[in-house]
Amino acid sequence: MGVTGTPTSIKQGSKTKGGIGESTLRPDGTLKVTGEFAYSSDMWHEDMLWGYTLRSTTAHAEIRSIDTSEALAMPGVYAVLTYDDLPTEVKNYGLEIQDTPVLAHGKVRHHGEPVAIVAADHPETARRAAAKIKVDYAELPVITDEASATAPDALLIHEGRDDHHIGHVPHPNIVHRQPIVRGNADEAAKRADVIVSGEYVFGMQDQAFLGPESGMAVPGEDGGVDLYVATQWLHSDLKQIAPVLGLPEEKVRMTLSGVGGAFGGREDISMQIHACLLALRTGKPVKIVYNRFESFFGHVHRHPAKLWYEHGATKDGKLTHMKCRIVLDGGAYASASPAVVGNASSLSAGPYVIEDVDIEAIALYTNNPPCGAMRGFGAVQACFAYEAQMDKLAAKLDMDPVEFRRLNAMEQGTLLPTGQPCDSPAPVAELLRRVKAMPLPPEQQWLAAGEQADVRALPGGLSNTTHGEGVVRGVGYAVGIKNVGFSEGFDDYSTARVRMEVINGEPVATVHTAMAEVGQGGVTVHAQIARTELGVTQVTINPADTQVGSAGSTSASRQTYVTGGAVKNTCENVREKVLEIGRAKFGSYHPAWATAELLLEGGKVVTDGGEVLADLVDVLEGESVDLELEWRHRPTEAFDLRTGQGNGHVQYSFAAHRAVVEVDTELGLVKVIELACAQDVGKALNPLSVVGQIQGGTTQGLGVAVMEEIIVDPKTAKVRNPSFTDYLIPTILDTPTIPVDVLELADEHAPYGLRGIGEAPTLSSTPAVLAAIRNATGLELNRTPVRPEHLTGT
């Protein structure tokens, strides 16, 4: 009996030509609408066990003892494992710094940290067994902010750090620090006619992907393990899992299961190692599925941040300088904090020309929940603050906020604070022009239906509303800049294997990568690229697994660029091989084989003049071409640790938003009426998916503007709202119309001129909504999300 729900290859149908630039439909669409698509929580095996994780009930404590005897004695329980059961000397994992214990060792550093794991024959039995484990905690004081983290007598979250950041941080409770200095901000400030400053607070946002962390580990006969899991980067997981299990990487065979969204929350390990440990211990397949409560503890969140900014401008509206200090709370473990610091600092000036800057960003170690990757990754927090500053400056200069931004907008050739020139189109002013030019939605739409107010169109939606008496409207604008791809010298490559052969009398291309399809539509785009490059209609996309080289992470808006680039590159090489075969077979029949530029189109070899030389079926008869190749974008450099100078980024992505809101000033409720977006995507490989990404990213930005925040008790560092009852994400009633204007200005360095698109819309959405609320209410509002009490002053 095998595992039910293991992925099979996806064949893209042959109805359309379906190359790049077309809105081809998802190859997994039918499976997803019929309920047949197997997500990681849908795996099933005849004699499988259920895993469950016991998590710490306190944020900072020494563990005096753990007693598992009662749990082990329960009928139906097969294993209870703690730190002492870990099989090798490798007991930690981590994306960059291996500081995260697989199971707590002597100490817990945040609320919800895994302490023990249980395998049982029913999920409820596993839960009840975990509840019988007795953990004796000796509470320690909690560190929750910069002051408590860097106080002279502060406890160290991690004793004896030996990572490569410890040499340049001012305190061991600071994970990483990146200053950026360019020009002379103090001197430049003397030229300023107006100076504004502000302190801004960004709340802790959760990715809130709908498919909870889950997967199944199946022990293999060779002593290895097969792991089916939802993740963003199979090979990164593999590197962290195998050493803990004491297995060579080839004995940990990973396959991507259906992924129910990710947004950064699946970059770190969650249940992967636990499931493998339990499977190897019990000799049985083990399935672990977090519920929503556990999911809030099972992954990192977006760094909450405190940001202090000062900007100056001349009276004719030109920015003179910028100083900022960004403090990101990384929580108990490093996760992606160092890279988030790199992004926050290097993008802290926004898409503006500012020659004199003085920037510092740090990430703290605290006892708060660990924070790491989430869509927008450091650039989101900065954008919220610098865009508020732009509005303040415009107001002080009595200028239109859009006009003020356009006056200072960067363009191709502008040097960023890192000294790196922007060497592809940067249509910042044009994006702002476009969102401003869109027609405004009609006022007081709740009255449109007739005499009676339609409460569904009012702030508060279906409940808690008035009939519009205290409702005022506001309009706000924002624009942002996000880097695409992994930065700071990281070897950010991808791998694609492409096979071309004749099956049932038709030429077929098979594409195999380890790219995590998390919903973004990478599988759709890979098939489109293969069709364009190889001239076939039939493309099979194999399941993503570790039998092929790494694709890198589905993060940083990078997969269409990097794995798309890898698929393109391998296809081009496959095409050359196919043409070689063609020349050998048919070269003597037509001189064009030797002299013309040859293409593969419509299942044929054609000259660039359109003359058909051969059918692909005839060329490939009895042959097949199969290549696996790595592909890299241009290399980047590390930022200098003192000056922050360096060509650290690969590419930038720009989006602008206009938000229209209606605020019930008496009830403190906000309804976003419309959230228009303009974005440059370089080249839309699949326009339908591009718009879907922009609308989805925009909505996550809306969420953190008006409702989404993980509340951590500052006294205990415990999470107070780990549920969808108390952590709110936008519903269809909260989400407005999102008109999208897509620009396609090619980046000559990127495959097809494309630009990574997934994150930019998440940046500018939040500050646009905040600007609109400020415009409606006249309030300063320096924190996000905005809550009713901030609007009513109660």
Next chain:
Amino acid sequence: MRVNFTVNGRKQEADDVWEGESLLYVLRERMGLPGSKNACEQGECGSCTVRLDGVPVCACLVAAGQVEGREVVTVEGLADFAKQREEGCATGACGGGGTSLQAAQQWQAKGTDSQTGEGEELAPIQQAFIDAGAVQCGFCTPGLLVAADELLERNAEPSDADIREALSGNLCRCTGYEKILDAVRLAAARQDRQESGV
């Protein structure tokens, strides 16, 4: 305990059900019908929406014992359910129809492409979700489909406000809902065209 109920038009029996199990758990883990999704298990997200005697409910909030003798339609049975309704035989009242459990479990056995599901007969709302680009990660999709199908059953020409109200209990984290609205509008328009014989 033992629970007898009808799933997608076919009588089923679930044995050894623990009293604390939800309908969602029984469907997913005991009947091999994992289409209904487990995103929150506390009735907040709508991913497990099924029809219980025709009424959309969160299967995670229904105790398995509560469905004794009742009729459940899941996303796996949505196409057949819609087809029967089309033929004037809604809510399985004609009996005998629907997807057999075995058929629902063994999609490969159908005359369809086992890898893409292509060729499979879909409910209009399912097709509209694909065509409009309303599916990204797809985890919310089954619940939204059941809820949207129920909306169009009782309101053939819903306004945008009606659609938003009907789907307000179904969370989606990927799409920003715009293309979900598009999909429901599209399904309604196609239904309208079909009825007027265009």
